[in-house]
Amino acid sequence: MPISNSSQHTCPSLNYDVLIFGSGCAGLSLALKLAGSLRVAVLSKFALTEGSTFYAQGGISAVLHEQDSIASHIEDTLIAGGGLSNPDIVRLTVSMGKQSIQWLREQGVKFTEETDDKGNKQLHLHREGGHSFRRIVHTADATGKAVSLSLIEKAQLHPNIELLENHNVIDLITTSKLGHSEERACGAYVLENLSGKIKSMAAKAIVLATGGANKVYLYSTNPHISTGDGIALAWRAGCRVANMEFMQFHPTCLYHPHARSFLISEAIRGEGGRLLLPNGKPFMQNYDSRLELAPRDIVARAIDSEMKTHGIDCVYLDISHKSGRFIRRHFPTIYKQCKALDIDITKRPIPVVPAAHYTCGGVYTDDYARTDIPGLYAIGEVACTGLHGANRMASNSLLECLVFAERAHQHIMQNIGVFPDPPPLPEWDESKVCHSDEEVVIAHNWDELRRFMWDYVGIVRSDKRLKRAMHRLQLLKEEIAEYYGSYRVTSDLLELRNLVIVAELIIRCAQLRKESRGLHFTKDYPEPDDSQAPQNSILSPADIKLSPQD
Numbered sequence: 001m002p003i004s005n006s007s008q009h010t011c012p013s014l015n016y017d018v019l020i021f022g023s024g025c026a027g028l029s030l031a032l033k034l035a036g037s038l039r040v041a042v043l044s045k046f047a048l049t050e051g052s053t054f055y056a057q058g059g060i061s062a063v064l065h066e067q068d069s070i071a072s073h074i075e076d077t078l079i080a081g082g083g084l085s086n087p088d089i090v091r092l093t094v095s096m097g098k099q100s101i102q103w104l105r106e107q108g109v110k111f112t113e114e115t116d117d118k119g120n121k122q123l124h125l126h127r128e129g130g131h132s133f134r135r136i137v138h139t140a141d142a143t144g145k146a147v148s149l150s151l152i153e154k155a156q157l158h159p160n161i162e163l164l165e166n167h168n169v170i171d172l173i174t175t176s177k178l179g180h181s182e183e184r185a186c187g188a189y190v191l192e193n194l195s196g197k198i199k200s201m202a203a204k205a206i207v208l209a210t211g212g213a214n215k216v217y218l219y220s221t222n223p224h225i226s227t228g229d230g231i232a233l234a235w236r237a238g239c240r241v242a243n244m245e246f247m248q249f250h251p252t253c254l255y256h257p258h259a260r261s262f263l264i265s266e267a268i269r270g271e272g273g274r275l276l277l278p279n280g281k282p283f284m285q286n287y288d289s290r291l292e293l294a295p296r297d298i299v300a301r302a303i304d305s306e307m308k309t310h311g312i313d314c315v316y317l318d319i320s321h322k323s324g325r326f327i328r329r330h331f332p333t334i335y336k337q338c339k340a341l342d343i344d345i346t347k348r349p350i351p352v353v354p355a356a357h358y359t360c361g362g363v364y365t366d367d368y369a370r371t372d373i374p375g376l377y378a379i380g381e382v383a384c385t386g387l388h389g390a391n392r393m394a395s396n397s398l399l400e401c402l403v404f405a406e407r408a409h410q411h412i413m414q415n416i417g418v419f420p421d422p423p424p425l426p427e428w429d430e431s432k433v434c435h436s437d438e439e440v441v442i443a444h445n446w447d448e449l450r451r452f453m454w455d456y457v458g459i460v461r462s463d464k465r466l467k468r469a470m471h472r473l474q475l476l477k478e479e480i481a482e483y484y485g486s487y488r489v490t491s492d493l494l495e496l497r498n499l500v501i502v503a504e505l506i507i508r509c510a511q512l513r514k515e516s517r518g519l520h521f522t523k524d525y526p527e528p529d530d531s532q533a534p535q536n537s538i539l540s541p542a543d544i545k546l547s548p549q550d
């Protein structure tokens with residue numbers, strides 16, 4: 001539908017050096033680094049704050065404790081990654097921890113400090129699951145908010161950065177789609193949510209910083225924007241996507257009818273929080289010797305199993321053995337949110353359930369955040385850099401955003417002089433579509449997709465469940481493709497179109513993996529396959545035709 005014939009080509013008026021899709025930690029960090037010498041536009045689907053970054057509670061991992069070491073952080077990350085992390089990428093990322101925290105402090109982020117025995121001020125460090133040392137830099141329990149607000153403030157003041165809210169990227173434009181022989185990303189079609197207008201925007205380099213895809217599941221800790229748009233955009237443009245079966249379920253999301261997607265930070269377990277059954281009995285000793293500090297996948301599966309065994313709606317997380325003062329100081333946001341729902345966490349346990357939290361897989365990138373298409377980069381949760389492997393260790397993701405923003409910055413600055421100017425872009429063609437009179441189809445399909453992904457492609461999988469999910473997906477795909485071809489695009493339709501691609505990529509990756517490893521657990525192959533070296537699940541659009549709309 002979108003690309004009109006060559007006679008309709010127009011010169012784009014909206015020309016930048018770099019277009020960045022996403023205003024989270026990854027996108028804004030890169031924008032601020034580039035803006036010293038380049039003209040940058042940062043697009044955000046809704047408000048600038050509306051991304052996972054703003055909601056991150058725990059913090060950012062970095063080796064700062066005097067007994068800690070880079071080697072230990074690398075080892076912990078590799079263990080969590082279940083044999084699939086790329087050791088070179090892990091080393092690169094971990095060794096840039098300290099400088100990344102320093103850079104954030106220079107942008108005005110105020111992290112929680114403590115005074116040591118000698119009266120010196122230093123950063124207070126939390127400990128979280130999988131980490132051998134206290135290594136989580138944080139701003140109380142609202143680290144993401146502090147990072148997000150500081151970066152937004154800096155970006156708003158920068159004359160070289162244009163911040164465009166309510167701008168929803170529909171599709172990438174590449175030179176091959178325009179009939180050129182050499183492939184290069186050169187722009188995108190963008191829907192202005194408020195006016196409904198669609199414009200083409202061009203740049204010498206394009207960066208996907210669109211976050212994860214966790215809204216593909218019924219229950220998620222993520223904000224509404226996490227619909228995997230960047231993964232679907234890159235896939236449609238011809239990029240490889242990898243390891244989508246590794247979706248991380250956070251073990252402890254608040255269970256309450258009036259709380260939507262509120263996370264109970266892992267730091268509560270780091271400070272001695274115990275998981276309990278409704279009768280007050282602990283159960284983690286039946287699953288892992290690390291108890292509540294076992295990696296998230298093990299804790300999530302343990303909770304899932306207890307809930308199914310006992311037919312209960314939730315389990316409980318108890319931190320009430322700590323003093324009220326300690327709890328209010330270290331977990332003010334969680335304390336207030338729970339108190340507002342009549343749960344006093346200083347006195348009683350918190351009801352919790354697992355929920356989809358983090359997308360380990362994504363657009364396949366190299367150590368400079370480059371994708372398969374020249375001129376197209378992917379940074380942050382949208383990317384699969386090789387850092388997380390089969391499982392992300394807590395608080396390594398904001399670090400990854402910062403490190404790969406820096407790596408993309410380095411590559412763009414070194415090469416911008418030789419990047420060609422984008423060609424004139426065609427306008428969006430709406431001549432064959434009309435307004436829909438059946439919006440209910442979108443709402444219904446959204447719900448159906450997220451429900452069967454939860455039931456069949458969730459924490460515990462099987463061949464039969466994956467086959468069932470794929471069968472249902474095919475029907476949805478056809479309906480959505482037909483709808484997309486006939487009606488004017490809306491934000492909801494674009495998200496659904498992307499989610500259906502992401503769902504198929506998850507199912508296909510899960511079907512490729514005939515073993516259980518890291519976050520992927522299947523009843524049919526409950527153990528890792530140690531007969532061969534662990535393999536990434538890499539899908540290429542050249543090999544697979546996913547849907548009629550590709």
Ligand SMILES: Cc1cc2nc3c(=O)[nH]c(=O)nc-3n(C[C@H](O)[C@H](O)[C@H](O)COP(=O)(O)OP(=O)(O)OC[C@H]3O[C@@H](n4cnc5c(N)ncnc54)[C@H](O)[C@@H]3O)c2cc1C
Pocket residue numbers: 021022023024025026027043044045046047048050051052053054055056057058059060061143144167168169170209210211212221222223225229230263357358379380381382394395396397398399401
């Ligand atoms: C509740 C919660 C707690 C977390 N806690 C931690 C933690 O303590 N430590 C840690 O390391 N990680 C944590 N994480 C994970 C971490 O927050 C994310 O991985 C990280 O913030 C992702 O940053 P990002 O910049 O890649 O994407 P995001 O911050 O999600 O931003 C994505 C951006 O892309 C934009 N976008 C998306 N699609 C489009 C489109 N089609 N067009 C235009 N713009 C688009 C959005 O509007 C948004 O601006 C947490 C996540 C959640 C949800």
